[in-house]
Amino acid sequence: MDLSLKINGEDRHASVTGSESLLTVLREYLALPGSKPACEQGECGSCTVILDGEAVCSCLVMAADAEGSVVTTVEGLSDESSLHPVQEAMLEAGGVQCGFCTPGFVVAAAHLFEENPSPSSDEIREELSGNICRCTGYGAILRGLEALAEENA
């Protein structure tokens, strides 16, 4: 089956043969490896992308069902010249260690801040409770995003 999607603002095409996930298509077929496979059952958030306006786990999206969709991945949130404010905030606060959960956190947080530019600490914690980080204990991520929320207030 031939897929057409708009990914990070570009028309992209891929051919899928079976029930493989959007995550597989992004990583293996479209050279967009930023979304990470860590659990492949929707329990870690490392593969979070924005699909038609909603943050979802791309491992749980059957690629064939993403036909015609608009997708934003971590690769689409920044360019060489500037970082997304969420990326800046996490970098500055030390919210990155091994980095494997980081792209999923960035996408989920960017989506949160788009919907609510100045979330409370509790809102940040709840809205990102689907993103597991094993390295930081979440402290630095929270401090970074709290600072960003403060800035936006």
Place this chain on the structure above:
Amino acid sequence: MQATLPRDLDEALQALDADPSAKLLAGGTDLMVEVNLGGYRPDSVVALRRVEALREFDAKRIGSGATYRRLEQGPHKALAELRRTVGSPQIRNAGTIGGNLGTASPAGDALPFLAALDAEIELASVAGTRTMRWDEFITGVKKNACQPNEIITAAILPEDVPDRQAFAKIGVRNAMVISTVSACLFRAEDGTTTIALGSVAPTPLRPRRAEAMISAEAHPSEAARAEFARLVSEEVMPITDHRSTEAYRRHASGVLARRLLERCL
């Protein structure tokens, strides 16, 4: 693999009629786990995400394609409470009530809500629609009465849903967790009380003796509330597995039942 992406229900039903072996795909939050980790490879799927009619909901009828995210603004307090505990924000953006019914897991978070309300489940095929009560629909652990050519279209709620309602779910961590026990309780003005519990039996469980006992109490005393809890604990049929023990689930069922009742008095 053949993938059909219908835009309306008729198209979906016809696709399914043409190929009843096709797997229905809604939010994908259960199906794709089987694909990713269980080696499941469907030959054909009918994906329901684009069928707008299934996504609609109101106070009486919840379309099977309504995502938990959309139910945030839902018509019922207990529904809003339960949807907040379903998976993670990402899961709630994809997962649907129809998916919960289709999977029919004992731990399905929406099922106690539907069971406590005696919801009817609406099924459609090219031959027409039929409805059946939730307990006729859910027949066992991950088993339901949906025929291969049918699509779950909606859960239909009764005319009078009591305002006093509450949901709670126990898991070992404070977010993104499968329930070890969940419960949903409604109490009408006349005291009629219904409660359904999840993860304590093969299908959502209605402790009928406990319901009858507490429904008869207009102003349940502390002793009556304790008796209600005791009866609930007695009536549930939990097992011990890697998530919890039979004894804990039995105990916690009673505690949750009492607490939900107290929230509704």
Place this chain on the structure above:
Amino acid sequence: MTTDQRVKGGIGESTIRPDGVAKLQGDFAFLNDLFAEGMLHGATLRSPYAKARIVRLDIAPALAMPGVHAVLTHDDVPGDKTFGLVDADQPVLAHEITNYWGEPVAIVAADDPETARRAVAAIDVEFEELEPLIDSEEAVAAGEVFREMDLRSGDQELRGEVVVEGYYETAMQDQAPLGTEAGLAIPDGEGGVDLYAPTQWVHADHEQILPCLGLEPDQLRVHPGGLGGAFGSREDISLQIHACLLALRTGRPVKFHYDRGESFIGHVHRHPSRMWYRHEADAEGNLVRVEAKLILDGGAYASTTGPVLANATYFAVGPYKVPSVAIHGFGTRTNNPPCGAMRGFGAVQSCFGSEAQMDKLAAALEMDPMELRRKNMLVQGDHMPTSGQRFDRPLPTDKVIEELLAMPLPPALDSDDPRHLPGGTGLTTERSSVKRGVGYALGLKNLMFSEGFDDSTEVRMILNPAGAEIHAASVECGQGMINAMQQVGRTVLGLSHVAWVFDDTSLIGSAGSTSASRQTPMTGGAVYAACVGLRDKVLEQWDGDDLSDDGVHKDGELVATLDQVCADGPVEFLATYRHPPTSPPDENFHGDVHVDFGIAGHRAVVDVDEELGLVRVISVDTVQDVGKVLNPTSVVGQMEGGTMQGVGLAVMEEIVLRDGKMLNANFTDYLLPTFLDAPTVDMVLLEEEGGFGPFGAKGIAESPTISSTPAIVAAIRNATGKPLTRVPVRPEDIVGL
């Protein structure tokens, strides 16, 4: 905390980590992102039984499949058939018998992962299930032990008036790094192979892989790769030998990528433990004697069970003076999944038991638990009650206790928001059902390798006109080592441009493992030495007295630019750093077996819904001696992250086994703490002089995981009065069912 003012980006600054931007943008290449032209994909046939006889193994059906390029079994291993980090007792591929659930039996290389998966399923294999040995006590009785330590110190006849006994258990914990195991082996066309490996120690991989491949040392090059965390799980071999075998057989690059389920079984875990303790004190609360029996289950193969058991045993009484000690430790061999390294490495287990005992003893003495600890604490100049070793360097146990008690407590619960209550958004719990508890624990652990291991790290500094490069084989797991090493380099050299370059095993000597709290002192020590050597060499050559970004100076005058200094090519200096030697223990397990120690304390505050057995960990505050803070942000990150792994073990993390099989090898049922489970972590960092890492820095990453768990459980006991002798504490344990 002091900052080097002479050069930007030196020690003491929270410099931004060099890989941060790439990781945030999704550009950082993790091992499972690697690609090579023409590469094949590997997959593994694993035993479905804890113990079984391989009755039939016919690879022909798999080999006949289109797209399948090789299927290998035990017979195809050209060299040694077994490997191991300490003892080479683990088969590369099982032969006749499989000894644990998930043991590799055959490997496949195919055009794509799907074909590889199908080929594994097509292998015609029949197992005869055998009775497994899964009970560690039965293993002790049967003599199935990798290591036994019967350690006695002091007068064995001493007895105290006040006696408390207890039995404790810790469950099998998984390191659960977010990145699963992945690796790529690329044949060089001349019979050799380059391996990009999921490892914390490339040279140890090289040493283990080489004999199995039957190659010459220079034919195998192991390269560090982008790890998504490790926490001990990548000290041992997982897919390395398999990938190399298939690459050499097919002549094509072969990539493996374990999914989460395979990752759970593909790496070692934290040893589950059983511990029997007896503490005796005099009426004033002076510890007189501690007796303990410790059983740590190593599972099917040795891995690092020996050294893990050693840690559990040496630190079995915690940071306290005890005149009479008898610790009997066993590391057992069973048919459970193999166990090895995880953050805290044996000290975690016995700290849970001994700290629970200290609280129990304090209760029996009607003493404040921290007063009992203060009364018995070990400090500099004291001797380890177990090994007898003297603490020659600062051991600020007194300051840890003092600062911990002085830290302000979090405010009382004043919220009805479920996100602040036990049970979280599950809405289980009203504020009125909540009881608060406070608990303390102290933890002592060795830093770096012990028992006479000749531990060294090699670093080559290269100066070129653009600045300096650090070349080493030290692995970055994500903790921020590279960042700190660059800071050390900048400060010592006085140069702002210091780059990090990973060398593979063919280019440089071993850096040792990125584990055991050792890279800050070890690679740090080598970077420091190599930078001093390089600087001295350049200054001597140009008769200068200072080096800076523009070149060599003498008396404030520029005498040579970096271009001039490097006119004949880059200037190099190679340094090998060794820490002061340790000794193997004598027959009584006495001796100077450790090189340095880390001391820390935790105070946990929990809110408990006792009726439902649900816990919310509010805060886990800590005081730790870190020697010297090289990068404040990194240190805080290690402390918070390590503490969180202690939270996990305290209240949720457990690999559930039945008959040797894992019931929850996935992230649905192996629960890691989420954002809503995260406590606040306030900390006091002590900077005691005497650490021998660069500028006095110590390895810091393990201590946060040691005393956090017992502190949390002590807090739950404090709230509920329940004995709680096992971690993780389950709701049913609190309810008492």
